[in-house]
Amino acid sequence: MSRSAEPLVRVRGLSTRLGDKVIFDGLDLDIPRGSITAVMGPSGTGKTTLLKHITGQMRPDAGEVWVDGSNVPTLGRDALFALRERIGYLFQNSALLTDFDVFENVAFPLRQHARLPEELVRNIVLTKLQAVGLRGAARLMPSELSGGMARRVALARAIVFDPMLILYDEPFVGLDPIALNQVLKLIRTLNQTLGITSILVAHELSAVRRVADRVHLLANGKIVAAGAPDELARGESDWTKQFFGGEADGPVPFHYPAGDYAHDLGFDGSAA
Amino acid sequence: MNARFLRDGYVTDALAQIGAAGLFFFTILGAVPKSLRHFRETVRQIWFVGAMSLVIIMTCGLFVGMVLALQLYHTLSIFGGTAALGTVVALSLFRELGPVVTALLFAGRAGTSITAEIGLMRATDQLAAMEMMAVDPVAYVVAPRFLAGVIAMPILACVFNALGIFGGHLVGVTWLGVDNGTFWGNMTANVEVWADVINGVWKSLAFGAVVTLIAVFQGYTTPPTSEGVAYATTRTVVFSSIVVLALDFVLTAFLM
Structure with missing residues (x-):
């Protein structure tokens, strides 16, 4: 396979735990060169953590993260900085100086x-x-x-x-419709004119549909569905139906794990 | 009690912090050559931690000198030794009070602001953004502040000493009637440049390095929360005060 035909980002067997919580459990992912790929998923499933692994801000417990032929977790500081000079990163909170x-x-x-x-x-x-x-x-x-x-x-x-790769962490939050439209156009223009590969983490399906070539749905530490945005939104799997339908019941629990509700409220006579 | 401290990890945590601060010191030293590329930032920080501390240093120096002269005049007059007032005021300031009080004031004025600034940069992802732009935050943010602290502290201590002697002169000569010629003559005859003045400068350099290291380390490693920044700022003052006074004893023992 020629270099240009290889995916720009290739993730294999990525496993990460934060404390007791499993964030990634053998995650595999390919991001083709020159594409706009959206990573979507419920809150707290590790979308930003995935971007941090791709840019070497965090090291995984196991697995490989290849970016333009370099396995990021094994890079030394100088090599990592040289790679980052070719990567743009939009922080969730802007992080302006x-x-x-x-x-x-x-x-x-x-x-x-x-x-x-x-x-x-x-x-x-x-x-x-x-x-x-x-x-x-x-x-x-x-x-x-x-x-x-x-x-x-x-x-x-x-x-x-x-840069060759731009990672957008929640780029559409707080934008009014005019700014949103212009930012979507800008992401598309950068992609089409300069061939810049883009990965965006977002929750706004309508915006993602207008700009992304492909969507990966992340849940339970793995990619549970992938495809073109429209195709995924019409998907029949439990994951896509719950996520794109915004339903509380489904494979992704809406509630953080907790004990018995009646017990916590003291309705069973246990409360002091 | 000791066993409980060990079990709860206080001692091991404290030792780990000291070890981490030591490693951070070497990281800063390694980043100093790279930070010279941002020399304008170092100059800006010298202005910020040095020049902006002048008012508090000058005011405190003046009053410390005045109180010193007042107390010493009272004690010396018991032994009929008020002629030595200028000498004793100058020696007290050059050897001890100048470097130590300047370092304590510096920790409160500049150390806290360095910690809070770097801590907030950590909390608002500015340091992470620099890393993502392939800019080393230790070279760009930490090393210039560290250098500024090391450079500014001896200069501030000299200013403190000068104002202290002026305050001592004001009280001793102008107010209490010690002879002006005796005040300056005894001082210049008995204060030695190398043994007294330069030793004080060495102390200031050491205090500058230690206080600024504590300030930048606390800021850089603070948890990225408002509570974390608040605790880090407090720790800067507490740790700096303890370390300055302890180090002063060690340095005095070696320099005497």
Whole structure:
């Protein structure tokens, strides 16, 4: 198989525990190059943890996570940093540097890794800010931004190097319909024009349907369903019916494991 | 009691913390060459932890010198030795009070803000974001603050000493009537540059390194919660105060 035909991200036998809780139990996953792949699933199933494994922020208990031919858990710090220079990451809470204004936040990766003339830095940053509709907010501080604006600035920062892979952790939260539409277009444009592979963790099925090529449904530590968004939404399995139908009853328990309800309320006479 | 402490893990936790702080110190030293690429950040931090601490250092230095002169004048006058007031004030400040009080004030003013700032950066994923942008947070955030603390502390101690002597002069000469020439003459004759002044500077350097190490370590390893940041900030002041006073005894024993 030629390198370009290989999946950009290949996860094999991934197993992770956090305390007593099993997060991944032998998870396998392939992310094809140049695709937009959504990872969906109930809260607390490890979607963000999966992104952390792909970027080497967390090491698994067992298994392999290959990104562009490198097994991430085995990489040393220098090799990991070299790989991360080619990966953009949009944090769930934006994680903007609060000492810097919007412009400097987006310019930060450029200033750290490329010795570019100031004019070029300025042009690149303003181009990225224009793409997310915030060129006019370049001199605002992060504390002056709304949640949705901060997310768009973080998105501009994530794409400033035109990376080979972008990981979006909840990119649609807090966006108004106009911003959501533009961000969806931007993700699609980056994918189509630059061939950037994207992995997005999201809960908004309507947005995912408009942008993703493929959806993986994560539950109980494994991928329980995968396919095109429309195909998956019409799926007949218990997993897809419960998740996309938003039903409380099904293979994914709505309630966190707990003891007997009547006992906790003291209806059986046990309460003090 | 001892067995209970051991069983509950207090002692082993404390030893593990000391070990981790020691390893963190070497990590910072390893990151210093890389941090020189961000020298502007180091200069900014010197301004923040040094220049911004000047008001509290100068005010406290002045009053410490004034109280010192008042107390010493009273004691020395019993033995008819008020002529030695300038010497004793200067020696007390250069050898002990200058470095120690400056370090304690520095821990309260700059150490806490370093811990809170780095702790909040941890809690808001800013450090993780730097890691994801392939920027080493130890080189970019921690090392400049550490260097700034080590550089600023001796300078602040010198300022503290100068204001302390000025305060001592104000009380001793201007108020209590000690002869001006005697005050300065005895001081310059009896205070030695290497044995007294420079030894105080060595102490300040050591205190600067220890207090800033505690501050950055507490901030960097704090649990990412508001309660975690609050505890880390408190620990910075408590640990710094204990370590400064203990280290002062050790250094004094070696430098005497």
